[in-house]
Amino acid sequence: MMLRAVTSIEEIEHFQRLEQLIWQSPPDELMPVHMVITAIHNGGGLIGAFAEDGPAETGGMVGLAFWFPGLGVPTTSQWRRAGGSAGDAPEISAPQGALQLKMCSHMVGVLPGWQGRGLGVQLKLAQRRAILAQGMTDWVTWTYDPLFRVNAVLNIHRLGAVCNTYRRNWYGVMKDGINAGLPSDRCQVDWWIASERVRRRIEAGSRADNSGRSAAFARLAEEMHVIPTTASGAHFRAPLEVEPPLDGRPLALPIPDDIAAIRRSDPALGMAWRMAMRAYLEQAFEAGYVMTDCVHLPDRGWHYVLEMRPGEHEAAGA
Numbered sequence: 001m002m003l004r005a006v007t008s009i010e011e012i013e014h015f016q017r018l019e020q021l022i023w024q025s026p027p028d029e030l031m032p033v034h035m036v037i038t039a040i041h042n043g044g045g046l047i048g049a050f051a052e053d054g055p056a057e058t059g060g061m062v063g064l065a066f067w068f069p070g071l072g073v074p075t076t077s078q079w080r081r082a083g084g085s086a087g088d089a090p091e092i093s094a095p096q097g098a099l100q101l102k103m104c105s106h107m108v109g110v111l112p113g114w115q116g117r118g119l120g121v122q123l124k125l126a127q128r129r130a131i132l133a134q135g136m137t138d139w140v141t142w143t144y145d146p147l148f149r150v151n152a153v154l155n156i157h158r159l160g161a162v163c164n165t166y167r168r169n170w171y172g173v174m175k176d177g178i179n180a181g182l183p184s185d186r187c188q189v190d191w192w193i194a195s196e197r198v199r200r201r202i203e204a205g206s207r208a209d210n211s212g213r214s215a216a217f218a219r220l221a222e223e224m225h226v227i228p229t230t231a232s233g234a235h236f237r238a239p240l241e242v243e244p245p246l247d248g249r250p251l252a253l254p255i256p257d258d259i260a261a262i263r264r265s266d267p268a269l270g271m272a273w274r275m276a277m278r279a280y281l282e283q284a285f286e287a288g289y290v291m292t293d294c295v296h297l298p299d300r301g302w303h304y305v306l307e308m309r310p311g312e313h314e315a316a317g318a
Contacts, residue, residue: 014059044068105142138194143186160201161189239276
């Protein structure tokens with residue numbers, strides 16, 4: 001497998017075809033070639049992953065990462081230089097309230113036949129190296145559907161991104177084969193790529209599971225409120241209509257095991273998960289919580305870990 005920058009018109013056309021194959025996108029939703037060219041020659045980037053046995057129609061390209069510069073107001077800059085373990089007290093080191101330069105990671109994807117091999121992580125790490133080499137910013141943002149467990153674990157657990165921003169129906173009605181049928185709610189994550197926290201998560205790699213976590217994380221786990229689920233048929237869990245306790249203690253919010261399978265077999269349950277996740281995260285973020293990790297709880301499945309921002313709980317109780 002080879003990862004490298006993509007700059008030629010021919011290979012950008014291959015990228016366009018790869019985008020269509022990964023997301024099952026109709027032609028009118030593909031990134032125009034001229035926009036990709038403009039982005040990568042004005043501070044952005046496009047990295048392709050190439051396999052010798054990759055499809056001829058994509059020039060052997062089986063994975064992609066595409067980004068471009070943007071502006072935003074950071075809301076999680078407490079984690080800019082924070083440590084790598086959940087429960088660590090983050091340092092406040094960046095001003096808030098003013099627009100700052102960031103990189104918008106618009107697409108990272110891998111063909112189904114090449115998924116499950118760690119290629120998504122490799123693409124994100126190659127993206128990180130490229131952005132750090134530019135020296136323009138250490139802040140990267142992107143959006144993802146919080147119902148997709150694999151993406152949740154990659155973004156929050158493996159890469160060390162954090163999140164306190166929920167976007168309702170952010171892209172409107174989507175017509176591709178993955179997203180059609182449900183409101184396009186998204187979490188927008190912040191990835192502080194020069195932080196000690198991110199460096200430690202990357203170095204931990206696949207060993208970053210519960211058994212290898214610090215004493216600080218063990219204390220955190222003991223304190224967590226775990227939001228329950230209930231069985232739905234023989235294979236799925238269903239969310240419960242409960243109010244998450246927002247008393248400053250950490251929260252563990254359930255993630256469906258396989259939202260794609262749920263959507264195919266039980267669309268009503270898929271919608272129930274969308275509405276429950278929306279309610280959980282909007283309430284928690286509004287109360288001052290930040291999503292800092294994903295953990296697997298025995299017999300309960302994967303959960304988001306949300307922690308109160310430093311100072312928020314004290315202020316609420318003042």
